[in-house]
Amino acid sequence: MSKTIQAVSALLLVLSLSACTTENVKPWERGILAKQSMQLVPDELENFLDEHIYFSKEASTGGQSVGGGGCGCN
Amino acid sequence: MSKFTSKPVRDSLTIACATLLHTSGNAQAELMEDIEIDTAVLYYSESDGRISLIEPVIKLKSELDEDEFFSLQIVFDALTGASPNGAQASNVSQTFTTPSGNGSYTTAPNELPLDDTFRDTRLAVTASLEKPVDRLTKNIYTANFSKEFDWLSLGAGYTYSKDFNQRNTTFTAGAGLTLDTISPIGGTPVALSTMAAPDKGSDEDRTSYDLMVGLTQVLSKKTITQLNLGISQSDGYHNDPFKLVSEIDNITGLPTSTYYFESRPDSRQRTTLYWKTAHHLTEDVINFAYRFYTDDWGVDSHTLDLKYRFTLSDTDYLQPHIRYYSQSAADFYRHSLLTSETVPEFVSADYRLGEFNTMTYGIKYGRSLGKNHDISGRIEFMQQTGDSNPADAVGEQQNQDLYPDLDAIILQFSYSFIW
Numbered sequence: 094m095s096k097t098i099q100a101v102s103a104l105l106l107v108l109s110l111s112a113c114t115t116e117n118v119k120p121w122e123r124g125i126l127a128k129q130s131m132q133l134v135p136d137e138l139e140n141f142l143d144e145h146i147y148f149s150k151e152a153s154t155g156g157q158s159v160g161g162g163g164c165g166c167n
Numbered sequence: 168m169s170k171f172t173s174k175p176v177r178d179s180l181t182i183a184c185a186t187l188l189h190t191s192g193n194a195q196a197e198l199m200e201d202i203e204i205d206t207a208v209l210y211y212s213e214s215d216g217r218i219s220l221i222e223p224v225i226k227l228k229s230e231l232d233e234d235e236f237f238s239l240q241i242v243f244d245a246l247t248g249a250s251p252n253g254a255q256a257s258n259v260s261q262t263f264t265t266p267s268g269n270g271s272y273t274t275a276p277n278e279l280p281l282d283d284t285f286r287d288t289r290l291a292v293t294a295s296l297e298k299p300v301d302r303l304t305k306n307i308y309t310a311n312f313s314k315e316f317d318w319l320s321l322g323a324g325y326t327y328s329k330d331f332n333q334r335n336t337t338f339t340a341g342a343g344l345t346l347d348t349i350s351p352i353g354g355t356p357v358a359l360s361t362m363a364a365p366d367k368g369s370d371e372d373r374t375s376y377d378l379m380v381g382l383t384q385v386l387s388k389k390t391i392t393q394l395n396l397g398i399s400q401s402d403g404y405h406n407d408p409f410k411l412v413s414e415i416d417n418i419t420g421l422p423t424s425t426y427y428f429e430s431r432p433d434s435r436q437r438t439t440l441y442w443k444t445a446h447h448l449t450e451d452v453i454n455f456a457y458r459f460y461t462d463d464w465g466v467d468s469h470t471l472d473l474k475y476r477f478t479l480s481d482t483d484y485l486q487p488h489i490r491y492y493s494q495s496a497a498d499f500y501r502h503s504l505l506t507s508e509t510v511p512e513f514v515s516a517d518y519r520l521g522e523f524n525t526m527t528y529g530i531k532y533g534r535s536l537g538k539n540h541d542i543s544g545r546i547e548f549m550q551q552t553g554d555s556n557p558a559d560a561v562g563e564q565q566n567q568d569l570y571p572d573l574d575a576i577i578l579q580f581s582y583s584f585i586w
Contacts, residue, residue: 115335115384115385115386115387116385116386116387116388117332117333117335118333118335118385118387118388119333120333120334122388123385123388124388125388125389125447126385126388126389126391126447128447128452130445130447130452130476130484131391131445131447131452132445133383133391133393133443133445133454135445135454136543136581137205137226138205138206138207138224138226138581139207139531139545139579139581141224141240141242142207142209142222142224142579145222146209146211146549146577147492147525150519150525150549150551150573151468151492151494151519151525152462152464152466152468152494152497152519152520153437153439153458153460153462153466153468153470153492153494154437154460155377155397155399155437155439155460156395156397156439156440156441156458156460157395157441158324158326158341158343158379159324159325159326159341159342159343159377159378159379159397
């Protein structure tokens with residue numbers, strides 16, 4: 094549980110730092126941000142397939158979404 | 168995959184729509200009348216005759232109403248090859264009973280014991296509905312179904328998303344539920360019973376709950392970042408019913424004829440902190456992610472993922488990728504048990520619960536073939552390395568590779584279009 098507290102503390106720290114450096118971008122200034130290549134998951138199927146591979150080969154999983162399907166992957 | 172990549176006209180329309188929606192509450196965006204179709208085929212293959220996988224996937228997405236989207240994803244897996252059964256290599260041949268109990272296989276001296284009777288196919292379907300509440304708020308509902316020969320998984324998720332700060336900040340919160348049922352052929356082996364005289368039980372199940380909160384922040388016209396905190400609790404059956412643990416003579420280091428079925432705790436709590444950032448340079452894009460993971464089994468891990476997208480032209484890009492992963496071992500991970508010790512309550516020799524690193528290197532090429540047609544292909548190499556010569560090895564164990572490297576190749580081809 095202490096690691097959970099550490100993780101929450103790190104989250105708050107990064108958020109507070111990012112708040113100091115953000116720029117208020119207007120809707121009409123989002124040409125670049127609107128590009129598919131600038132999405133945080135630019136290729137959903139590739140992301141899905143990678144998640145499946147690493148879920149099957151490593152002990153760690155999750156972090157990007159909730160309620161993903163399980164499997165008995167080897 | 169993108170229908171909008173490197174398409175200045177589409178980008179301009181996107182901006183125009185976004186501007187319109189911000190300046191007029193009555194603005195009616197034109198519905199996307201067509202269906203976006205993304206397809207991909209993954210080929211994954213491990214060296215030394217281990218697992219090979221072919222996985223085609225298709226995703227359909229349609230706009231039902233203004234900003235209301237429905238998507239359906241269908242995945243099929245076909246797995247063949249051999250999977251480590253958890254037992255240790257030795258300088259003597261070793262014979263194992265198949266998981267179903269109906270056959271046997273023999274591993275040659277100095278070879279890693281692999282269960283080569285392994286075959287599986289899986290069908291997975293995910294449906295998702297994204298429904299706006301108002302201009303700044305939306306709800307996303309998902310449902311998952313996944314079925315393989317001996318495994319059934321049902322899942323549901325809900326995510327709430329709200330924009331703030333002139334849409335420069337997005338708050339998300341989500342909850343998920345997954346129900347798994349495991350039905351191994353020949354019954355589920357009872358933990359710590361032996362391969363020679365296994366106790367077999369009936370189907371087992373596991374329930375998992377996920378919670379997540381996240382913030383996405385536009386940092387500049389060229390930079391966006393996201394931070395997610397996730398907590399997951401799972402209760403029920405967590406063993407891998409096919410994994411064994413070797414019993415080793417504590418003097419000679421040779422296997423006795425006893426192999427135990429592994430035993431894991433019946434609950435697991437996981438916490439993840441996930442940070443992603445995308446930054447646009449003059450032409451190119453950097454996409455970076457870091458994940459910290461910890462669970463109450465003693466596994467901590469760090470994952471770094473970096474993609475650099477070189478824009479070659481208006482229609483082409485090349486994207487190198489590097490991923491580094493490092494995990495500590497679960498508290499109950501053991502490469503083997505010794506005759507001189509009492510069998511512990513929890514023990515697993517599954518290499519995925521050991522201490523190891525994964526490195527992945529890859530490159531992807533993508534090209535737009537014209538209006539709404541995109542293709543891409545990637546090739547990646549993955550290598551997992553652990554401690555081959557642990558300090559607690561005894562006798563003959565010191566001559567064996569107790570954590571053989573895993574090498575794999577990943578190939579993917581994708582094609583996206585609008586129908």
